[in-house]
């Protein structure tokens with residue numbers, strides 16, 4: 001029997017309760033995985049609260065984890081018992097100690113990347129790769145604005161963009177997070193709950209605005225993000241931590257021939273070859289130290305509710321993990 005967090009109703013963190021489940025043997029194309037670390041993402045909060053109705057209930061939430069292959073199903077090549085792997089999935093089911101997994105989404109982990117680090121950074125790091133190398137290709141000299149710069153994705157984005165030669169302006173919710181953002185490569189940090197970030201961006205860029213805004217905050221920042229763009233600037237809205245963005249006038253983009261995108265990492269990793277290319281790029285910057293990341297603060301799997309409370313409270317100054 002495995003231990004799993006089974007969501008039976010939408011609601012607050014308290015609906016995340018532990019149960020025993022049967023896992024069974026791997027079918028064709030599947031692996032049986034003993035999970036060693038489970039990443040926590042803001043997406044999990046939307047699923048738990050019912051904002052996203054993408055997991056049918058009862059269901060096991062969670063979209064990334066790392067672990068060890070216990071058994072290989074018929075027809076699977078390239079994996080053997082004992083292999084260390086990590087994965088991201090739009091099909092959920094990661095908040096568990098063991099599971100069956102389609103082999104075609106498993107990524108073998110290099111020796112330099114331990115399981116807890118992989119479960120902490122894989123989804124966030126692939127998202128950062130998508131944003132700085134594909135959605136908008138960051139080059140030396142670009143001016144970049146990253147909201148929630150001390151957050152899980154935010155911190156990786158700041159490091160990667162500054163490694164590629166951009167000047168990064170980060171917004172954060174507290175002075176403690178400002179230090180984290182600076183350490184992640186932000187040249188300028190704006191406390192956006194106290195200061196008007198649009199005015200600060202205009203001051204910092206001598207009125208020009210930025211080439212790209214990476215906005216995961218959504219409702220509270222969307223308008224200001226549009227107003228922070230330079231001519232030809234691009235707003236990549238990739239999350240909604242403060243709530244969904246309401247309708248806006250497309251004509252607003254004509255002010256500076258601006259572009260708006262709403263990228264989703266699962267579309268980018270759906271192709272196996274692309275997934276491998278993106279994870280190789282991520283493991284490369286991590287192994288070379290161009291990106292530094294620590295394993296997230298660990299909570300026992302059974303304490304998933306406490307971990308969600310911490311993420312939603314905005315107290316979390318870094319990523320969080322569940323350890324089965």
Ligand SMILES: NC(=O)c1ccc[n+]([C@@H]2O[C@H](COP(=O)([O-])OP(=O)(O)OC[C@H]3O[C@@H](n4cnc5c(N)ncnc54)[C@H](OP(=O)(O)O)[C@@H]3O)[C@@H](O)[C@H]2O)c1
Nearest residue numbers: 041042148151152153172173216238239240241242264265
């Ligand atoms: N599109 C994609 O493919 C994709 C992939 C991965 C993640 N995402 C999205 O990226 C965002 C960041 O994910 P993450 O896991 O790295 O989380 P995170 O950034 O570590 O946590 C969210 C942060 O958002 C900020 N925030 C601003 N207003 C908030 C509010 N009203 N309530 C809570 N937080 C608020 C807080 O930072 P401050 O205190 O500094 O404001 C908070 O720490 C999420 O929206 C997630 O859904 C999207």
